[in-house]
Amino acid sequence: MKNEKETRRKFATDPVPDLMTDLHTTSTGLTQKEAADRLEKYGENVITREKQQSQLLIFLKNFTSVMAILLWVSGFVAILSGTLELGIAIWLVNIINGVFSYWQEHEAQKATDSLMKMLPAYTQVYRDGKLQQINATKMVPGDVFNLQAGNAVPVDARLIKATSVQVDQSALTGESVPESKKVAFDAGQGEFAESNLVYAGTTVGAGTATAVAFATGMNTEFGRIAALTQQQKPSLSPLQLELNRLTKQISLIAIGLGLVFFVSAIFFVHYPVAQSFIFALGMIVAFIPEGLLPTVTLSLAQGVQRMAKKHALLKDLNSVETLGETTVICSDKTGTLTQNQMTVDHIWTPAHSFTVTGQGFVNNGQIQLDGKPIKYGTDADLDLLIRLVAFNNDTEVEPSKGSARPKILGTPTEASLVILAQKSGIDTKAYSIKYPRLKELPFDSDRKRMTTIHQHDDHTLSICTKGSLSDLLPHCDTIQENGKVRPLTEDDKKAIDDANRKYASLGLRSIATAYREVPQETDKEKQLDDLTIDTAETNLTFVGLAIMSDPPRPEIYEAIKKCHRASIKIIMVTGDSSLTAKSVAVKIGLTSDKARVVTGGEL
Incomplete structure (x- = not known):
């Protein structure tokens, strides 16, 4: 990370002629041949994804949780005990539950794949000294290109000309207030704050500019963030951990009681061993809560649907329950607590x-x-x-x-x-x-x-x-x-x-x-x-x-009241002045006028 920041700072602070020399380009851009050679070397300007699991494996994952395995086993035990209909019913419950879970998560995954659409389709690039419109995926380091209001930035680039440029960097920083950009270097405050650099995945809100690309595809800051999200190792949610623990406890209790009934049937009722075994298997199946898994899945699915109506997207059903364990919310002000409509x-x-x-x-x-x-x-x-x-x-x-x-x-x-x-x-x-x-x-x-x-x-x-x-x-x-x-x-x-x-x-x-x-x-x-x-x-x-x-969102007053009733602490994190931040916080009922405001420097 340190090397990445140092490299980024070098691209921001080097004089433009030195930068052009390092990138082996000119103010009139690359030739078609140079661009083709670099495209072969660096690859297309796209956000690639690590090799994904096959849909078959993803599908089967919904049938292999600890509780699901218990139901498979209990269905088999039910069949062994002579209750074929019960065994088939238990297996059908498992199958229906798994298919439903897969469908819910597949629909969510399709929505989150919209990340790939955040880069523009076409860009005005100088090739052979002439301004041409090319597919943004064909851009390479050293390309000189134009930007104007409404354009999505296709690559990480250094501005070499700029007029009243404002860039929305919320895709990288989460801050919805546009950043002013200019040719002269200013370090700014916070990450991605360099005044003369623009980043892939951001959007030009105002002004016009000419820039030279120094990073494309997965080498951009946007690409690095995408790579980090792909490297995240899946972990069990609190609900999954609790269900696994409960499943093991139920299994031990059921097997233990089955053994007790098996021994009792032989020594006290004097059943034959075979009949006692069948009786014990039936008792084990009786202690398995076949309806627990579909009940949990349906409850989580309802939660996902309710969240979707509130414009919140969840990739995993179990994330709903994890959200339910929230105790502290750190929220931006502009565009989150307020409408971002000055x-x-x-x-x-x-x-x-x-x-x-x-x-x-x-x-x-x-x-x-x-x-x-x-x-x-x-x-x-x-x-x-x-x-x-x-x-x-x-x-x-x-x-x-x-x-x-x-x-x-x-x-x-x-x-x-x-x-x-x-x-x-x-x-x-x-x-x-x-x-x-x-x-x-x-x-x-x-x-x-x-x-x-x-x-x-x-x-x-x-x-x-x-x-x-x-x-x-x-x-x-x-x-x-x-x-x-x-x-x-x-x-x-x-x-x-x-x-x-x-x-x-x-x-x-x-x-x-x-x-x-x-x-x-x-x-x-x-x-x-x-x-x-x-x-x-x-x-x-x-x-x-x-x-x-910036008027508060109408629904924020009730949302804050609900959070407070649920003992959830809310902390406003904003780049605004402490006076403005405190005034808005008091106005929306987030805190009292006696609350302490901590500045970034103090923190």
């Missing part, structure tokens, strides 16, 4: 504080001031903030079809801002045509800001910036209040900071917005080139805060 709840401007109704990625809500609906065009500060979050946005929200959840091409945070603009009543697409984007300064984890530059009119360019308050406010020297711009004072900064703290204490997070308008110069292209991060994100006018939350 929603703007409030808008704060220096003049007013607005509330926003409606939750989730649907625009069935409204913006309110003092409890009354307010539309776009009635408050200058609100109008400007909505335009800023609509312009400064790389996410698209495709309308839902029927009861399905709308498709988000981007990040949940930016999606909530698109929904906010829709709730205000503006046509975001029409505005994007009226005020076209000329340039973008992408978000990155260092400065925590994103800036877009738009054509305002024939003579003016608009610089729109959003980001974290602590990183944006120092770049503002004016503030807009009631439609008028004035100097930003220390009192203003305190009022803004107090408002942000108040919302943070409620478990909400904020996005700060600011802008600046500059006269358009004769040579617009040169002017745009000169508008860099240092020159564009300065002398900004502060506009306001968009306050958002």
